[in-house]
Structure formats: structure tokens, C-alpha cells
Amino acid sequence: MSLMLVFEQILNGIxxxxxxxxxxxxxxxxxxxxxxxxxxxxSLYMIGAFAAAAVANATGSFLLALAASLGVAAAAGALVEFxxxxxxxxxxxxxxxxxxxxxxxxxxxxxxxxFGSFPLYxxxxxxxxxxxxxxxxxxxxxxRLTIILIGLLVAIALYLxxxxxxxxxxxxxxxxxxxxxxxxxxxxxxxxxxVFAIGAALAGLAGALVGAVQSxxxxxxxxxxxxxxxxxxxxxxxxxxxxxxxxxxxxxxxKLGSILLLALxxxxxxxxxxxxxxxxxxxxxxxxxxxxxxxxxPSGLYGRRV
Amino acid sequence: MSRExxxxxxLVIVLLTVPLxxxxxxxxxxxxxxxRMAILALAGVGLNIALxxxxxxxxxxxxxxxxxxxxxxxxxxxxxxxxxxxxxPFLIEGTKSMPIIWLIATAVSALVAFLIGAxxxxxxxxxxxxxxxxFGQMFYYFAISxxxxxxxxxxxxxxxxGFPGLNTLDPVQYMVxxxxxxxxxxxxxxxxxxxxxxxxxxxxxxxPGRVQAVGIRPFKVQLFAIVISAAITGLAGALFADLNRxxxxxxxxxxxxxxxxxxxxLGGVGRLFGPVAGAALFVFLEHQxxxxxxxxxxxxxxxxxxxxxxxxxxxxxTLAESGLKRG
Numbered sequence: 015m016s017l018m019l020v021f022e023q024i025l026n027g028i029x030x031x032x033x034x035x036x037x038x039x040x041x042x043x044x045x046x047x048x049x050x051x052x053x054x055x056x057s058l059y060m061i062g063a064f065a066a067a068a069v070a071n072a073t074g075s076f077l078l079a080l081a082a083s084l085g086v087a088a089a090a091g092a093l094v095e096f097x098x099x100x101x102x103x104x105x106x107x108x109x110x111x112x113x114x115x116x117x118x119x120x121x122x123x124x125x126x127x128x129f130g131s132f133p134l135y136x137x138x139x140x141x142x143x144x145x146x147x148x149x150x151x152x153x154x155x156x157x158r159l160t161i162i163l164i165g166l167l168v169a170i171a172l173y174l175x176x177x178x179x180x181x182x183x184x185x186x187x188x189x190x191x192x193x194x195x196x197x198x199x200x201x202x203x204x205x206x207x208x209v210f211a212i213g214a215a216l217a218g219l220a221g222a223l224v225g226a227v228q229s230x231x232x233x234x235x236x237x238x239x240x241x242x243x244x245x246x247x248x249x250x251x252x253x254x255x256x257x258x259x260x261x262x263x264x265x266x267x268x269k270l271g272s273i274l275l276l277a278l279x280x281x282x283x284x285x286x287x288x289x290x291x292x293x294x295x296x297x298x299x300x301x302x303x304x305x306x307x308x309x310x311x312p313s314g315l316y317g318r319r320v
Numbered sequence: 321m322s323r324e325x326x327x328x329x330x331l332v333i334v335l336l337t338v339p340l341x342x343x344x345x346x347x348x349x350x351x352x353x354x355x356r357m358a359i360l361a362l363a364g365v366g367l368n369i370a371l372x373x374x375x376x377x378x379x380x381x382x383x384x385x386x387x388x389x390x391x392x393x394x395x396x397x398x399x400x401x402x403x404x405x406x407x408x409p410f411l412i413e414g415t416k417s418m419p420i421i422w423l424i425a426t427a428v429s430a431l432v433a434f435l436i437g438a439x440x441x442x443x444x445x446x447x448x449x450x451x452x453x454x455f456g457q458m459f460y461y462f463a464i465s466x467x468x469x470x471x472x473x474x475x476x477x478x479x480x481x482g483f484p485g486l487n488t489l490d491p492v493q494y495m496v497x498x499x500x501x502x503x504x505x506x507x508x509x510x511x512x513x514x515x516x517x518x519x520x521x522x523x524x525x526x527x528p529g530r531v532q533a534v535g536i537r538p539f540k541v542q543l544f545a546i547v548i549s550a551a552i553t554g555l556a557g558a559l560f561a562d563l564n565r566x567x568x569x570x571x572x573x574x575x576x577x578x579x580x581x582x583x584x585x586l587g588g589v590g591r592l593f594g595p596v597a598g599a600a601l602f603v604f605l606e607h608q609x610x611x612x613x614x615x616x617x618x619x620x621x622x623x624x625x626x627x628x629x630x631x632x633x634x635x636x637x638t639l640a641e642s643g644l645k646r647g
Contacts, residue, residue, distance in 0.1 A: 051449070108371075112624065113628040116620075119620055123615045123616075123621070124615075124618060126615065240574065244450075290467070297461035298462055301455070305439060309442055312447060
């Protein structure tokens with residue numbers, strides 16, 4: 015195992031992590047403010063990717079495609095919040111899980127009906143193709159570096175939004191005491207719609223960014239959704255900081271875990287045997303990490319005691 | 321007679337008439353659908369103990385469904401190739417006998433549920449939902465990447481396993497067997513719900529603090545509920561695998577957990593016949609809508625959404641309380 019490989023996998027892990035953060039930020043905000051588990055968050059990711067692919071095919075512009083992913087996902091989010099989600103805020107988690115599971119079925123089959131079963135492709139624009147040489151001589155794809163940069167910028171912007179702006183104050187107030195903030199004259203239902211739309215837009219952006227690396231297809235949202243849940247549960251539900259740390263932890267575990275496990279096992283097993291065992295357990299590592307965190311800290315790393 | 325009991329009796333009559341009619345008309349496909357319904361309902365009855373009586377929202381019951389399925393698959397595949405599971409330290413051979421498979425499937429599910437439950441019950445609320453989901457994903461990925469028993473492709477069994485005195489390959493006989501097991505499970509559920517254990521479990525759901533105050537640890541009661549619940553779902557998994565003569569990692573997937581949950585909630589959480597009504601409607605819709613449109617999941621989604629938003633209490637709950645004032 016070369017040091018270069020480890021370095022590359024660390025970068026891959028960070029790239030995967032910031033992507034998960036874009037998904038997890040919306041989920042954790044919605045849970046923190048409205049107390050809602052939204053399984054349909056993965057559908058918004060898918061909608062963002064499809065919107066980006068459709069716009070890119072029509073106009074050829076990657077920037078327009080990204081803008082479309084943000085706009086369409088935010089609009090879909092606001093619409094769903096208005097029609098369905100707001101009826102679920104006062105329900106128990108069981109009803110929320112089921113209703114948003116139903117939304118997944120509707121969104122997935124609806125998208126399949128509109129776009130067909132074949133995957134769409136979204137191309138990386140020419141100016142982001144190719145590799146850059148990093149200090150130390152590692153060649154790394156420019157596009158992946160761009161994703162890391164966008165993810166970090168979004169994280170900073172989100173921090174500023176929540177910590178410094180008026181809407182941020184309201185969001186934090188809504189987390190603490192929703193009756194009080196409503197009594198102070200803030201239109202709570204508009205605030206909820208806004209929070210949901212922000213989360214949806216971030217999910218849509220993540221879908222579009224990943225869609226350019228993988229194919230854009232129905233069902234692409236669910237695996238990411240489950241990982242995003244793992245992230246917010248590890249970080250503590252409702253905590254943006256927790257979501258960021260959790261996302262990086264999960265991203266690094268996913269990309270580094272298998273090679274570290276292989277190296278560890280190779281030290282005392284035959285290569286072939288070590289490889290097959292490492293293969294078997296590396297896909298489980300993230301879930302083992304989550305179970306361990308929850309057993310030790312039942313409400314996540316930065317969660318409030320529930 | 322209470323309204324709910326009338327509904328239950330009507331449901332039983334319908335679910336017995338349909339296969340009888342299919343048997344007379346000689347329509348084995350309908351019999352297979354009824355068998356499928358009974359097995360899925362059995363899985364739901366299992367979940368209903370944890371979810372309905374205990375209020376424990378497990379999003380990982382596919383673990384037990386899958387374990388039941390793989391128990392059957394592994395034992396039967398060894399039996400059909402005449403190779404023992406292991407030879408040292410003692411000999412374990414495969415088997416094609418249903419009663420033995422059922423016993424092992426329920427025992428394995430119960431054991432795993434004990435471990436998962438003991439860890440998961442440290443958390444509550446959303447964290448409980450998510451940790452059970454995480455255990456489900458662990459088993460799913462393990463099944464995919466474990467090459468010994470088919471990995472991602474799953475495992476096929478050539479001939480359905482045997483039950484003493486029956487020809488299980490005959491659709492009617494296998495159906496009667498699953499109906500009988502479902503009947504026993506329902507009887508067990510109703511006894512359990514009214515036993516002192518069931519009442520304690522119910523109390524621990526509504527007010528864990530008070531249960532603790534009278535000297536009962538909610539943890540113990542809830543853990544026991546998860547174990548029983550898992551054993552029944554595991555049995556259903558073994559039957560389901562035998563129905564299809566095939567097991568695959570899909571049985572462990574989170575969609576499977578979601579579907580088992582759907583049966584319970586569509587029918588009515590905590591209601592004796594809830595899972596039966598839910599599974600019957602699910603299989604009916606799958607068959608009817610699946611024939612109408614390849615996008616039948618949209619309609620399933622809309623119906624599900626309608627039930628959650630407007631018919632709280634599911635089919636049985638809504639019918640039983642219509643016309644009555646809600647308390």
C-alpha cells in the first residue's frame with residue numbers, strides 16, 4: 015500500500031463526504047426545525063439530477079444545469095411541503111416514515127414515466143475535465159476538486175446563513191420553541207416551507223454534481239439517502255456541525271476503510287484470504303461505525319439528549 | 321359483537337372463500353397469490369408485536385425475514401448436494417424437512433433479535449428507527465458480498481422442502497399449511513395482547529416512566545417483545561423462500577423492511593387482523609394494478625399516502641370506528 019494511494023483515497027473520502035453533507039444538511043435542518051423524518055429527500059436529489067441532465071442536454075451549459083437543479087429541486091420541495099409534508103408535522107414518526115415512503119414510490123415511478131427507464135448522462139464541461147497535479151506529485155481529477163470546493167463553500171454559506179442572518183435566527187428559534195416564535199409574529203408555516211426548500215435545493219445540487227460522475231437514473235437517491243441518514247444520526251440529529259463531521263467520517267470510512275482493512279488483514283493472513291474477508295466487511299463498515307456511535311452515545315456525537 | 325370483530329369475521333370469510341373458489345375452478349395461480357398473502361401477513365403479525373403492541377418502530381425487520389429465508393436456503397442447498405454444513409467439531413448436515421427448518425429459522429432470528437434489540441434499545445425515537453435500519457443494511461451488504469451462498473445472485477432450491485404427510489409441491493396443500501401457521505400466529509397474538517406480558521408491554525409503550533415506577537424494567541419487556549416478533553417474521557421468511565424456491569439479498573433490503581411495515585400500517589397498527597388486511601390489500605393491488613400499468617407503484621404510493629393522511633388507524637381501524645365517535 016503506497017502513501018500516494020492513501021492520500022488519493024483521503025481526497026476521495028473528503029469529496030464523498032462533502033457530497034453527503036449537502037444531502038445531510040437538508041435532512042438535519044428539517045428534522046431539527048420541524049421534527050420530521052423525510053425519506054423522500056433522496057427523491058429531491060434524483061429530481062435535481064434529472065433537471066440538470068435535461069437542461070444540459072437542451073442548452074449545453076453546465077452552469078445553467080446546476081442552476082436548474084437548485085431551482086427545480088427547491089420548487090419541488092416547496093410544492094411537496096405545501097401539499098403533503100405540512101400535514102405530517104404533528105404526527106408521530108411512524109406516519110412520517112410511511113407517508114414519505116409513499117412519496118418515494120410516487121416520485122420514482124413518476125420520473126420513470128416521464129423520462130423512461132434508461133439512464134441519462136450529464137457530461138462534465140470541458141473546462142473542468144482533466145487532472146491537476148497536487149503538491150507531492152499526485153494527479154487528481156479537477157472535477158472532484160471542484161466538488162470539494164463547492165461543498166466547503168456551501169458549508170460556510172450555510173453556517174453564515176444560520177449564525178448571522180435574520181432567517182437563521184428564526185430557524186434557530188424555531189428549533190427551540192415553535193409556539194413562542196409563532197406568538198412573536200413570525201409566520202411559522204412560511205418559515206417551514208423556506209427551510210424545506212433550502213434543504214431540497216441542496217439535495218438537488220448534490221444530485222446534479224454526482225450525476226456528472228455517475229449516470230442519472232431512477233433509484234439513484236435511495237442509497238445516498240440511507241448514507242445521509244447514517245451521517246445525521248452519527249452527528250446528532252438537528253446539528254449542522256454534527257452533520258458536517260459525520261459526513262466526513264462516513265466519507266473517509268467508505269473510501270479509506272477497505273484499503274486499511276485489507277492492509278491490516280494482510281499482515282497476518284494470506285493475500286487471497288485477506289482480500290475476500292476485506293471485501294466482505296468493507297461495505298458493512300459504515301453501518302458498524304454508526305451502530306458503535308449509537309451504542310456509546312445514543313443521541314449521536316453532537317445531538318441533544320432525547 | 322364489536323364492530324372490529326365483525327370486520328375480522330368478514331375478512332376471514334373472504335380469505336377462505338377466494339382460495340376455495342380457486343381450488344374448485346382449478347386456478348393454481350390464485351392459490352399461489354393467497355399463499356403469498358398468508359406468508360406476508362405472517363411477517364406482518366410478527367412486526368405487529370414490536371410495532372403495534374410495543375410501539376417499537378423497527379425499520380429493520382427485513383433482517384429476520386432474510387435470516388429465515390437464508391436458513392432455509394443454506395440448509396436445503398446443503399441437503400440437495402449432500403454436503404454437510406460443517407464437519408468439525410461436530411457434524412451438521414443440511415435438511416429438506418420443513419419443521420426442522422422452521423425451528424432453526426425461528427431460533428436464529430430470535431437469537432439475532434436478542435443481540436440487535438439489546439443494542440438498539442439503548443436508543444429511542446428516531447435513533448431507534450435509524451439504528452434498526454443500519455443493522456438491516458449491515459446484513460444486506462453482508463449477504464451481497466458473501467460469496468459462499470450465491471452473493472448478489474441469491475440461491476435457488478430445486479424442489480420445495482417436505483412436510484411429513486403432505487405433498488408441499490401441490491399449491492393447495494402448501495397454501496393450507498401457510499394458512500394454518502397464520503391462524504396459529506393470530507391466535508398467539510390475541511393471547512399475547514391480553515396476557516399480563518402484553519398489557520405490560522402496552523403500558524411500557526404509553527408511559528415507560530410509570531412502568532418503571534411500579535418496579536418493571538421497560539427494557540426487559542421490550543427486548544422480549546422484539547425477540548418474539550423477530551421469531552415470527554423469521555418463520556415467515558423461511559416460508560416465503562420456500563414459496564419461491566429462491567432466496568436473495570433483496571429479502572434483507574430496506575425496501576422489504578418498508579413493505580412489512582406497510583402491511584401493518586395499511587391494515588391498522590396494533591389491530592389483530594391489521595397485517596392480514598394490509599397484506600391482502602397489498603397482494604391484491606400488486607396483482608390488479610400491476611396488470612393495468614407498469615407504473616403501479618404510483619397508485620400504491622397514492623393509496624398509502626391517502627391512508628396515512630386521511631384514514632388514521634388503517635383499514636381495520638377506520639372501518640371499526642366509522643360511525644362511532646372518536647374518543
